[in-house]
Amino acid sequence: MRQIHVLLALILAWLLAPLLIETGGTFNLFIFAFINLILVLGLSLLFGYAGQISLGQAGFYGIGAYMAAVLTVRTGLPPVLGLVAAIIVPAALGYIIGRPVLRLRGYYLAMVTAALGLILHTIFVEWVDVTGGYSGITGIPALTIGTLTARSPVTMYYLSGAVGFTVMLLALRLVDTAYGRAMRTMRESEMAARSCGIPTARLKAEVFALSAGLSGLAGALYAQYVGFVSPESFTIDTSINLLLALAVGGVGSLWGAAFGAFLLTFLPEWVHELQNAYGLVLGAMVVVMLTLEPRGLWGIVLRLRDAFARRQATTA
Amino acid sequence: MKIEIDDIGVRFGGLWANRNVSFSFEGPSITAVIGPNGAGKSTLFNVMTGFIKPATGEIRLRGERISGQAPEKVAARRIGRTFQIPEICHEMSVRDNVLVGAHRHIRGNLFSQVLNIGASGAAEREAGDRVDVILKDTRLYDLRDRPAGTLPLGRVRLLEIARALASEPELLLLDEAASGLNSQESAELAAFIRTLPSRGISVLLIEHNVGFVMELASTVAVLDHGQLIAVGTPEEVRNNEAVITAYLGKRKS
Numbered sequence: 337m338r339q340i341h342v343l344l345a346l347i348l349a350w351l352l353a354p355l356l357i358e359t360g361g362t363f364n365l366f367i368f369a370f371i372n373l374i375l376v377l378g379l380s381l382l383f384g385y386a387g388q389i390s391l392g393q394a395g396f397y398g399i400g401a402y403m404a405a406v407l408t409v410r411t412g413l414p415p416v417l418g419l420v421a422a423i424i425v426p427a428a429l430g431y432i433i434g435r436p437v438l439r440l441r442g443y444y445l446a447m448v449t450a451a452l453g454l455i456l457h458t459i460f461v462e463w464v465d466v467t468g469g470y471s472g473i474t475g476i477p478a479l480t481i482g483t484l485t486a487r488s489p490v491t492m493y494y495l496s497g498a499v500g501f502t503v504m505l506l507a508l509r510l511v512d513t514a515y516g517r518a519m520r521t522m523r524e525s526e527m528a529a530r531s532c533g534i535p536t537a538r539l540k541a542e543v544f545a546l547s548a549g550l551s552g553l554a555g556a557l558y559a560q561y562v563g564f565v566s567p568e569s570f571t572i573d574t575s576i577n578l579l580l581a582l583a584v585g586g587v588g589s590l591w592g593a594a595f596g597a598f599l600l601t602f603l604p605e606w607v608h609e610l611q612n613a614y615g616l617v618l619g620a621m622v623v624v625m626l627t628l629e630p631r632g633l634w635g636i637v638l639r640l641r642d643a644f645a646r647r648q649a650t651t652a
Numbered sequence: 653m654k655i656e657i658d659d660i661g662v663r664f665g666g667l668w669a670n671r672n673v674s675f676s677f678e679g680p681s682i683t684a685v686i687g688p689n690g691a692g693k694s695t696l697f698n699v700m701t702g703f704i705k706p707a708t709g710e711i712r713l714r715g716e717r718i719s720g721q722a723p724e725k726v727a728a729r730r731i732g733r734t735f736q737i738p739e740i741c742h743e744m745s746v747r748d749n750v751l752v753g754a755h756r757h758i759r760g761n762l763f764s765q766v767l768n769i770g771a772s773g774a775a776e777r778e779a780g781d782r783v784d785v786i787l788k789d790t791r792l793y794d795l796r797d798r799p800a801g802t803l804p805l806g807r808v809r810l811l812e813i814a815r816a817l818a819s820e821p822e823l824l825l826l827d828e829a830a831s832g833l834n835s836q837e838s839a840e841l842a843a844f845i846r847t848l849p850s851r852g853i854s855v856l857l858i859e860h861n862v863g864f865v866m867e868l869a870s871t872v873a874v875l876d877h878g879q880l881i882a883v884g885t886p887e888e889v890r891n892n893e894a895v896i897t898a899y900l901g902k903r904k905s
Contacts, residue, residue: 513765518755534755
């Protein structure tokens, strides 16, 4: 129940924030934060909850972006259909690839998913007829739903926020269902999960497909907002940054994922006086966090809450 | 219910972990498999629950072969189990861990569960009610909201039993359920296990604590070096020459 209260407060803040935001640049940051939120939530469900690592998320992110771009620019389909395809195609591909690949565990799965990301990146670069190679695709039409076109930063702020909050809400709900409990049990013990009748091979592939679909959704939002896609947005760097953002935010928590996503977006802005020091700051945060508080920023919130509760208990 | 273990053989490299193991039992009853460390007891359990495919022989439930099937398929045949080293989800609450056992009974897919449409909600509530009864039976009810990782070992073993019971098994396999428990805890556990057959649940126990099983089981099978060396009532097994040799070593004469 209390999670819902926090979420409602955040939604209220999100709705009212444009009254305080003056520059388009700040809207831009929030839009990218919501896009990153969808990406990191997908990774959190896959890695944090189901225990399956992926270093290939950028590949699915890219497929989503290129689906949205190619279908609208090259074949003239409406942007909404591009968005739908950007979810379905990576999800289906994720399932088909996930079924055999997710038999691997730990380091091996990390390597194979990284390789998958490299293959997809190479396809974005080399399949010039479709993807435009390094020059990418320009002139991607903005997302239009009915008469509403998300071209201005403010409209896109609301649209990406609505999608981001919806994904957050559904993810919070998911981890509390039988499906979510099965994921969490599988993460800690595949043997226990299977003895309880949970078909782990299928479950892994489904969660992989889910996170691929969410990455694709994020990719479409990105492409349709920026209006331009090129392969450099979908390198292994992107995949690693998503994983690091999740680690700093908190691996086993959806709120931690949200922290991580916002940090990933805002940190480069905050430290841009230091130019390329962004990597230094994020890297240092990962090192410090994983050694001192493996539950990430969310773990610190939990500690503060517990300390506060203890103080309440002693003074009462 | 009848379980037939028929000529089971399992090979790890050059070593037969189980060889020519055959015995059967009918339920509802309590049966025990005992033997020294490394006798192949856990291997036999892993064959019975689908984690190991046997090199020879088969296991039949009501005459139908269950060995060689995937563990989740075996679970669907109403066979539940616990683990020698407990396998629980530490950060999840005690109640949620037990609910995982009821997984098969909660219908619906990812979408119907998240959106709470179709029969998912009702199935979840029914499972929750059953789980609460099981939590009371196993005296875990007061701890139900605690993260499972904070429980002491005695409670964790009960938690695994509770989770297996939530799947509504016909046969419950307990792997060293009493190990690591103090005498009061293991007496309580024995009393609880004794109530299961009256609810139509057969129990197959693995133990190396012989005292624990002798007063609990009606049939005892003894493994040594992967082979069945004796099977019978506790009294018969206690007086069996081969069993005495396996446990105490050969008398020098």
